[in-house]
Amino acid sequence: MNLSINHADIQAAAARLAGVAHRTPVATSHTANERTGARLFFKCENLQRMGAFKFRGAYNALSQFTPEQRRAGVVAFSSGNHAQAVALSSRLLGIPATILMPTDAPQMKIDATQGYGAEVQLFDRYKEDREAIGRKLADERGMTLIPPFDHPHVMAGQGTAALELIDEIGTLDVLLVCVGGGGLISGCAVAAKHALPQCRVIGVEPEAGNDVQQSLRRGEVVHIDVPRTIADGAQTQAPGRFTFPVIQALVDDVLTVTDQQLVSTMRFFAERMKMVVEPTGCLAAAAALEGVLDVREKKVGVILSGGNIDVTRYAALLGGS
Ligand SMILES: *Cc1c(COP(=O)(O)O)cnc(C)c1O
Numbered sequence: 001m002n003l004s005i006n007h008a009d010i011q012a013a014a015a016r017l018a019g020v021a022h023r024t025p026v027a028t029s030h031t032a033n034e035r036t037g038a039r040l041f042f043k044c045e046n047l048q049r050m051g052a053f054k055f056r057g058a059y060n061a062l063s064q065f066t067p068e069q070r071r072a073g074v075v076a077f078s079s080g081n082h083a084q085a086v087a088l089s090s091r092l093l094g095i096p097a098t099i100l101m102p103t104d105a106p107q108m109k110i111d112a113t114q115g116y117g118a119e120v121q122l123f124d125r126y127k128e129d130r131e132a133i134g135r136k137l138a139d140e141r142g143m144t145l146i147p148p149f150d151h152p153h154v155m156a157g158q159g160t161a162a163l164e165l166i167d168e169i170g171t172l173d174v175l176l177v178c179v180g181g182g183g184l185i186s187g188c189a190v191a192a193k194h195a196l197p198q199c200r201v202i203g204v205e206p207e208a209g210n211d212v213q214q215s216l217r218r219g220e221v222v223h224i225d226v227p228r229t230i231a232d233g234a235q236t237q238a239p240g241r242f243t244f245p246v247i248q249a250l251v252d253d254v255l256t257v258t259d260q261q262l263v264s265t266m267r268f269f270a271e272r273m274k275m276v277v278e279p280t281g282c283l284a285a286a287a288a289l290e291g292v293l294d295v296r297e298k299k300v301g302v303i304l305s306g307g308n309i310d311v312t313r314y315a316a317l318l319g320g321s
Contacts, residue, residue: 159187
């Protein structure tokens with residue numbers, strides 16, 4: 001089948017990211033291994049530049065702009081990690097960036113995005129259509145719109161996280177990956193299945209936001225309402241037209257975890273591994289640590305996708321149980 005990305009695209013992305021993205025550490029924990037009966041290897045994208053793997057995809061996409069695209073600039077809409085990823089990448093590459101953010105986005109995120117030198121344009125998420133505003137900017141100013149997951153260059157960039165993990169750890173029986181719109185898992189699945197055809201690639205979504213699980217089981221894209229979950233990076237309503245075919249071809253299954261299980265997992269990383277992992281970043285780990293997937297006797301790669309969370313909210317979530 002002809003998928004939108006292949007292994008060579010991920011290797012090319014790795015070459016573009018060399019010396020720019022962090023080669024993040026792989027962490028292990030005796031407690032985690034004892035609890036699950038497995039050997040778990042955590043790829044710490046919470047320690048990536050700007051705090052999440054999204055830097056990989058954004059930088060890979062922006063670094064392939066033509067000279068005209070670079071001059072006209074990039075536009076992105078996001079209230080989360082993609083905004084900061086595009087803002088940082090554009091600063092590093094000298095490309096002007098406009099980020100559309102909802103008026104009710106956390107001030108910390110607006111400040112961080114402006115701090116990277118991007119222009120933030122606010123819109124009312126209840127009255128205005130961000131895609132229409134983005135497309136208008138793209139048409140009027142010739143700017144290039146870079147979406148958070150549904151773009152082959154973004155997907156290929158995200159796949160470099162799994163490429164590095166396999167390069168460092170060698171064989172894996174299972175690779176667990178957080179799933180929002182499926183950019184991360186589609187890139188990681190291409191990297192993993194190329195190097196390790198027998199490795200099972202398993203996605204993990206919030207229980208309330210299982211659009212990809214439903215789509216995979218139904219064999220077609222399923223749209224859901226905006227899900228209510230603390231995993232704010234996975235509040236997507238449907239997989240993308242580029243990501244879904246890759247997921248259908250290469251992902252073995254998609255499981256779900258509850259918000260409660262995400263909180264226990266955040267607590268585990270804080271107490272046992274001294275790491276701040278945001279709720280969405282805990283999805284994949286929660287499937288193993290909370291016993292949703294039986295991983296006994298297995299060698300398991302787990303992507304910790306990000307660590308950006310407001311400390312007040314972090315404290316409230318951990319203090320609340
Ligand atoms: C965006 C994001 C995800 C989901 O990634 P997709 O490519 O949309 O599946 C997971 N975790 C974090 C921390 C994110 O920022």
